């Protein structure tokens with residue numbers, strides 16, 4: 001049996017809100033196997049984005065252990081986490097987090113350059129073409145629609161061919177045709193490159209295509 005790509009053991013997340021500490025996630029344990037596609041579903045506020053951020057080391061667990069590709073993320077410094085993500089993970093944020101002063105092309109090419117990939121701009125062009133944005137490459141995020149920004153964010157996350165892709169509602173802003181094209185692209189990352197996909201989604205069609213669906217409710221796994 002191969003070791004899991006992701007494993008969470010009794011993970012809790014407590015955040016400081018205005019009214020004091022709020023426990024957002026309560027003792028989550030789960031494992032995800034290599035090449036598995038997992039849909040994360042649950043009501044708004046149930047902790048889906050928080051859980052995804054923990055898996056990517058973008059949020060630190062208050063308790064428990066988060067491991068990715070065998071490495072324990074819990075004791076890593078911010079620099080170590082950033083390097084680990086650069087080498088192994090792609091993240092599509094719910095609100096995209098594109099760099100507003102960079103064009104779509106620059107947004108996608110920059111992580112490739114930072115990772116030392118040759119022909120970062122050529123590759124970025126291919127990725128943007130694959131998400132249907134060949135004619136929008138030189139636009140800034142502020143000049144793009146929500147769905148177009150979402151597709152740039154996906155191209156950026158997918159371009160380095162990460163072993164783990166974490167995507168927060170990757171089709172949330174897309175019409176049916178674009179949503180389906182993006183889904184095909186996501187599953188292609190798994191089929192052709194062996195990526196492990198964890199996707200938050202409210203879309204039944206996307207959840208149905210996943211190998212497994214994990215439900216969250218009030219910060220706990222839904223049985």
Ligand SMILES: Nc1ncnc2c1ncn2[C@@H]1O[C@H](COP(=O)(O)OP(=O)(O)OP(=O)(O)O)[C@@H](O)[C@H]1O
Pocket residue numbers: 015016017022024042043044045046047048049050051094
């Ligand atoms: N920085 C923060 N401080 C305090 N509470 C927070 C913080 N960030 C999120 N929360 C709370 O944590 C809970 C889980 O939030 P999260 O964003 O993970 O939900 P979600 O399942 O992704 O919801 P949605 O479907 O609306 O995106 C919510 O109740 C939210 O209000």
Ligand SMILES: [Mg+2]
Pocket residue numbers: 048049050094168
């Ligand atoms: Mg969310």
